[in-house]
Amino acid sequence: MIARLLRLSPSVRRRLAGLVGLLLAITATYVGxxxxxxxxxxxxxxxxDAAxxxxxxxxxxxxxxxRSLALAVREGVALRTSARIKKELRRRLTxxxxxLGPGWAQRGRTGSTQSSLVDxxxxxxxxxGRFLPQMVAALVGAxxxxxxxxxxxxxxxxxxLACAALMPVLPLVSDRVLKERNDAWFRGxxxxxxxxxxxxxxxxxxKAFNASGRRGAELARLAETFCRDSIRxxxxxxxxxxxVAFVIGLGTAVALGVGAMRLVAGELTVTELLLILMxxxxxxxxxxxxxxxxxxxYNAVPSLTAVFEVLDAPVQPQGTRVLERAGPPAVTFDAVTLTYRERAKPAxxxxxxxxxxxERVALVGRSGAGKTTVAALLLRFFDTIDGRITIDGTEIRDLPLEELRSLIAVVSQDTYLFHGTVRHNLTLARPDAADAELEAAVRAARAEFVHDLPxxxxxxxxxxxxxLSGGERQRVAIARALLKDAPILVLDEATSSVDAANESGIQQALDALTGGRTTLMIAHRLSTVRDADRVIVMSEGRIVxxxxxxxxxxxxGAYTRLIAAQEGAAS
Incomplete structure (x- = not known):
């Protein structure tokens, strides 16, 4: 771990050497x-006399x-040194x-991952800043x-020397118990x-389910357990x-006692005994x-271990091929199989x-049929277990991830907007987009409401x-996809959060958006797929x-039953 930290920034070794020099200078002032x-x-x-x-x-x-000056300089150098390491770690982790993408992130809990990475x-x-330079300075100084x-x-x-040799023994004895309790503390x-x-x-x-009191009691129990682990x-x-204090006191007392006996025996002078005492x-x-x-x-050991586990996590292999964009591409799923972790049944x-x-192809079926998984695999959020996915005959594993995802624009059912301005969220698709292009995308997505915002x-x-309301977020997401202008379009129920008054207008915008693009529409509301070139009905991960x-x-058949069930639910 130490070697990996030192390799993160070229200047760290020089700064650590400077810190060791400062610590030795501080030790020298104490000795002097x-x-x-x-x-x-x-x-x-x-x-x-006093003179x-x-x-x-x-x-x-x-x-x-x-010594005061050296201590002040040491603090500043230590903070700057660790800041360089933290900056580089954050850059690499980001x-x-x-x-790694959303497929990896979904394996754990957000709070647990965040605590590991931030803390x-x-x-x-x-x-x-403290332990590494002190380790060298302590050895040399002692x-x-x-x-x-x-x-x-x-x-x-x-x-x-004999008493000083006891100091390294104490960590060996305490670490066995300390490691177990420290791990329990970190997990808690x-x-x-x-x-x-x-x-x-x-x-x-x-609040809606009147469960905040029960949840608060559960959190209180967890906090009490964590408190006990902290006390232990x-x-x-x-x-x-x-x-440690006992060994230091013992060493000083024994050295002084032996020195006093040698003083009485005439083998030491008073000045030498005082020097030994000091x-x-x-x-x-x-x-x-x-x-x-x-x-x-001490907590840095498990914490940094968790950080390096992320840095060492295997990433999806990427190719180097680049597709020439001469028009909307063909997309092929060939005998694709995927099973999610902790599930026995394939998605x-x-x-x-x-x-x-x-072509505009719509995927329909009951929840859990595998529709959204198709889109996730196309974007390589996950990799197939068996089979292959190609774009214009090129397997997507042979494309760099950035190249692959530049070919695809997505409007998802669960629209995510970042904390920032409307402009910032739109330009995620194209950072260099001009105001006229932004305005055109806003109009096409029927998102003119943004001009009425403060x-x-x-x-x-x-x-x-x-x-923003759910429908407003959805229209901003549609405008973002329009702005990207990618040759492949994935619509994961793009009008799910739009009210009936605006649905027809947005559907017209989507119809215009799909023109000249290869489109995959994932539909739960079957009224949105009537104009699709083909409708694919799925059940349990298969086409039926x-x-x-x-x-x-x-x-x-199955499609008619889906329509009937949906119309019956609506009535």
Whole structure:
């Protein structure tokens, strides 16, 4: 993990080296301060006057000023270093998530994924800014100070080294218990985050069913469990920190005791004993700060592991072929089979369909028949298990995803608008679209209502477009598809949220939009497919009837039963 983090930004290694240098400089000021204090005390104990310690005291003050400056610089460098890593991680994660697509995102919960990606990246501050440089500085600093003690007195050096060697043993003992409890804490945190986000997004539904109180009680129970996990984790951390403090106190006490005995035996001077007293504490200080940095960044290990799992997730293979656009293309589904995860029954089962260039084909059937799956496979949100999909004879796996999706415009039943202006949502289709082109798309989609909004095209539509009605969102989506002007058009019940007064006008716009394009219409409202060139009736992932509207009605088969059921429900 450390090597991967260091490779994210070329300047990180230099900055970390600078941080290590600053930490060593801080350690040097502590050591120098300890030496000057020991010398000052030795002079006072020997009966010298106050004038003899003026320069040592001035040196102590100067070292404290240098240390204060170094600490301030260290904080700034640490934040800038971790910020570079976080920026690069976010860039790579955004690119990777866009490559993985909605098929991958649907495998987990939004809140759980968000907590891993957002909070996981934020742990970089403690891990890169504090722990990594402190790890090197602690080793070098502790070895340097211990070597100095060896020079003063080899016996004291061995005693301090023996106690210092106990410090790395403590993490090995605590990690077994700490890892289990830390994993439980992280799972609880992600789960609580996901449940609270779910409740917030579904607030209207909870209120409508008078279930907000029950949901609140469930969240309270989850929060209580998370609180217990947090307390259990902190109990281990407190015991660990207590063990660290004990080892440091033990090392200092043993070194001082041995030094006192050697002073009585005439093997040490008072000045040397005072130096040992001061420097023993400085030998343990870098190790103590390392342990503090380690535990402040402990959550970074599972969090960054989750981040790297996303970065390492396999992406759909892409080809390099580019289609020449000479008109509406042919689209072919050849013996396609797909089964979703955690489902035994296939969503599509040996599905074959040839769509001629410029043909308008409607897919109809009961919910769960596999209609929307056909569109998802065409866009490569998922890949087929068996079979192949081609555009003008070229398998879509041989096309770059960006090239494939540039060929297709979509108006879906579940219209999604981003928190931004109407203009921003429209220009997702074509960022370079001129105002005249935007206006033409708005008129064609019968979306002139945008001119009545407070700021027109510059009006912010709110999160998920909630400041607009369902029909208004649908018309903005239709205008967006018109603006893209792609040769293949997918309409997933494009008029589902439009009122009857506007449906005919929008249907006319859609009829004009489908002209000269290969069109796949996924229809639940069967009145919208009367003018389709072909109607494909689906059931349980298979095609059960094919024909035009009039011909299928004459047969009196599955299509006729769908029409009858829908008309009966309407009446």
């Amino acid at each position: 301060q300890g030496v000057l204090i020991a010398q000052s005390l030795a002079r006072i104990f020997s009966g010298q 003899s310690i003026v320069w040592p005291v001035a040196g102590i003050v100067a070292l404290q000023l240098v 690119a990777k998530l866009l490559m 996981g990246i934020e742990t970089v501050d403690a891990y890169v 070895v340097g100070v211990t070597a100095f003690l060896f020079v003063l007195d080899p016996v004291i050096g061995v005693v301090v 945190y992600k789960g609580l985050y996901a449940e609270n986000l779910d409740a917030l997004q579904g607030m209207a539904t909870l 984790l902190m109990a281990i951390v407190v015991l660990y920190l207590g063990g 420097l023993t504490a400085e030998c343990f200080r870098p190790l103590r700060e390392l342990e503090s940095a380690y535990h402040s960044s 599509l089962d040996d599905f074959s369909l040839d769509i001629a260039p410029g 700021q027109g095209l510059s009006t912010v539509v709110g999160e998920r477009g909630l400041k 009837e094919v024909g035009d509207h009039a011909g299928l009605l004459d047969r009196g």
